[in-house]
Amino acid sequence: MGGHNRSHFAGGGQEFLDHRQFHQGDDLRAVNWRAYMRLDKMFLKMFQIEPRVPVRLLLDTSVSMSAGASGPENKFEYAVRLAASFCYVGLVHLDTFEVLPFAGELHEGKTCGGGRQRFSPLSKFLETVKPAGTTNFLKVARQFLNEYPQRGLVIVISDFLDESGCEKALQYIADYGNELMLIQLWSPEDREPQDSGEFDFIDAETAARLRIHVDSDARRKYTEAFDNFSASIKTVAFRNNGRYAGLPTNVPVDEAIFGTLMKSQVIA
Amino acid sequence: MEFLNLTLGQFLFVFGSLSALSVALYLLDRTRRRRVVSTLRFWVRQGQPAAVSRRRRIQQPLSLFLQLLGMLLLLLAIAEFQFGGALNKRRDHVLVLDTSAWMGASLPNNSRNTLMDLARANAIGWLRAVPSSDRVLLVRADGLATPATAWESDHRKVARAILESQPGATALNLSQNLEFARGLQSQSGATLGEIVYDGPGRISAREANNMQMPALPAFRVLPVDDAVENSGIRSVGTRRSQTDANTWDVLVRVRNYGVRSHVVNVTLNFGNAPQGNHQLELAPGAEKETSFTVRTQAAGLLEARLYPKDAFAADNHAALELPSQRSLHVTVYSNQPEALRPALASDPRVNAEFKSPQAYSPDNDGLVILDRFRPETRPQGASLWIDPPSDSSPVPIKQRVDKPEGLQWVPDLPLTQGLRARNMQLEAASVFEPATTDTQIAEVAKGPVMIARGNMLVLGFNPFAGAMRYELAAPLLVGNILRWAAPDVFRDVDVSTQSAGAVSSPLAVGFDRKTVQVLNDAGQVLPFNIRDRAVQFFAGDSSRVRVLAGNSERVYSLTLPEMWDVKWNPPASARHGIPAWNDSIRRSRSLWPWLAVLGAALLLAEWILYGSYTTSRIHIVKAPERFAA
DSSP: OOSOOOOOOOSOOOOOEEEOOOTTOGGGBBOOHHHHHHHHSSSSEEEESSSOOOEEEEEEOGGGGSSOOGGOHHHOHHHHHHHHHHHHHHHHTTTTEEEESSSSSSSOOOOEEGGGHHHHHHHHHHHHHOOOOOHHHHHHHHHHHHHHOSEEEEEEEEEEEEEEESHHOOOOOOOOEEEEEEEEEOOHHHSSSOEEEEEEEETTTTTTTTEEEEEHHHHHHHHHHHHHHHHHHHHHHHHHTTTTEEEESSHHHHHHIIIIIHHTTTTO | OEEEESOHHHHHHHHHHHHHHHHHIIIIITTTTEEEOSHHHHHHHHHOOOOOSSSOSSSOOHHHHHHHHHHHHHHHTTTTTTTTTGGGGGGGEEEEEEOGGGGGETTTTTEEHHHHHHHHHHHHHHHHHSTTEEEEEEESSSSSSSEEESSSSSSHHHHHHHHHHHOOOOOOOOHHHHHHHHHHHHHSEEEEEEEEEEEEOOOOOHHHHOOOOOOOSSSSEEEOOOOOOOOEEEEEEEEOSSTTTEEEEEEEEEEEESOEEEEEEEEEEETTTEEEEEEEEEOTEEEEEEEEEESSSSSSEEEEEEESSSSSSSEEEEEEEEEOOOEEEEEEEOOOOHHHHHHHHOOOTTEEEEGGGGGOOOOOOOOEEEEEEOOOOOSEEEEEEEETTTOSSSSSSSEEEEEEOOOEEEEOOGTTTTGGGGGGGOOOEEEEEEEEEEOEEEEEEEEEEEEEETTEEEEEEEESSSSGGGGGHHHHHHHHHHHHHHHTTEEEEEEEEEEEEEEEEEEEOOOGGOOOOEEEEEBOOOOOOSSSSSEEEEOOEEEEEEEEEEEEEEEEEEEEEOOOOOEEOOTTTTTEEEHHHHHHHHHHHHHHHHHHHHHHHHHHHHHHHHSSSSGGOOOOOOOOOHHHH
């Protein structure tokens, strides 16, 4: 808990956040009586609740994260480094982070806080995380909400590739008052296949096989489908006043943090 | 264009099999690339890219082409592919190295080196010019062709055999050696290379007159300059004098082989005692004879020497062993020795001793003649019984016949050689009853009158009685009996020294082919041929050979080297000298290392471009330093 991470939720805090119309049952102590006398309408003053909200980072460790490119462009490695970067920035801001790996279910996480000198245990924890399992967002969401009922900032670093879909699970988390920060990772080959010809594609998670002939038209349509999928993730985030960033893994992590993520105000 | 290790059929079979296997594997593996992806949802969801169940299409033709080309190049390297066809084929050469006796002559300007050294140097030079892949067979050529090596790719072995070659004792038989080399080359089965003759080309007149050069498509001559002045002994012949049995007539033949006249001295020694010295002036190419007389009964070594010494010392000295004068001891037991004395005294080789029958002793050496006398104990050696008493004859007597008729000598026997029945008139004779093992020599109408039984000869009549003692048959019969008793003593012996090699020994008129024998020192029979009333045989080295024919014996002491008579001129089509170095370098060029490297490079490139190799696998991942800090 704590740090400088500003909350977007209204509540009983000290700092003014916004006005809204008075509804029956609201606390009369929060009515802006000056505005009522001038405008003859009752407005309710909203205050920012406790500014330091819990930050929980859901790190996708499913097998699909390790499929495709290897090395620095591997999604899993990229996600780990990105998670480590977030944690480091959070520790510098004296935030408290809880890193929660997940795939088919929520795994045991690691809580860290108290300054940059606490980064080492978290780094060692992230080194132990290995990709395994099949993604099941819905199950993970239920488990998460059960274990962490207190609303907070939920950062999800994932490729969001779930055969049963992830939108419903994300919406589920948001409906419980959590603020969503969705960071979608993809390798360049995930979005834009380069090769043409006869392929025997094997799904990294389900081992399902698909023998197809790929040409330029098929690749173009594939990219369109992928962009539509990304757009749906983005829609879920924005619809719930959350934040979204899509990161190809061929962009270096530091460039992504200080470029894409800061410009899109995913991080401030 | 050719393959050294594979035939064209084998090459095509292997390459076809590999190509078919490669294409099959390619169609099975390369046509459909397997790839693990994060999800299939975007392929499936669109539904636009149609799933292909099975398509046999070559998606990476360049990859397949590189593979096939790489394998082709590697296979060509294994097969040792070469351009140039027959020019680059491995060839079989025959090196005919002259090792005749003349090769031992010293060089005119360097007495320490011989013609053989020059020939060896030529041979080594030629061997170095031969491509390393070619095979070489060395033939040492003198009177016979002797292969010194097998077909050798290892030229060091051939060089070793060249250096070990030494001059022989015979003259060069060039046509036979070249024919032998051609036969070896044609049987080798490989591409024919050169037949190389290395030597001065000095041959005998006999070969020059009958020379038939074989057809040699690639004949090379490595000439050896042999401008050497030489005079030498051609032969030394000895024969017992016809007038004095204790004297030897010696004939020495000398020849000048050079191109300048020479005055030479011929000396003769017997048992280290000088026997004579004759000076001869020899014109170029001339041959002269000189005779000596040596009086001796003893055996000993007869040596002929030629002075002054010249470049070829081997023919300046000849030696032969003279045999001792042998004799036959004849003991005659007779009461009338006067009748026998003239017949036995006519031959100096007979040492006759006359005794009375009362002095008989059974211990006698040589021949014992019992004249009408029968001892109590028979002699142990050869014996001649003349008209033994009828009651005590060693062969039973059937009857006694006076003036027998129908006397006949059994023909084709050594004892009856030269005898004719018309020359014989007997006064009386005893007719014997011979045993089955007895040999009948003479017979009359009533039966045999002369019988040979073992080493005993029995006459039923007295050849020195009556009118027969004046007939020619009497001494002939005695002579035959003496030769029968001791053939070695009465054999006519000629001793001569001449060169080794092919020897022709003349035979007397009326010789008997069955009696001809050619023996070496060890008593072994040498193969010979009889042609034009002469025995022809071959002796490859210095030795002593005896030629026996009837009652004559010739002893050849083959201590002289066989010399040449004329110089052979090579045909105009023959190549001369050592081939150029460039030629050998060009022909020894080999492509297989380059083919192997290129093939391996192509396969490596194919693996890098199309195989499982990717550069990302060797990419070094570094932690972002900014965050690690």
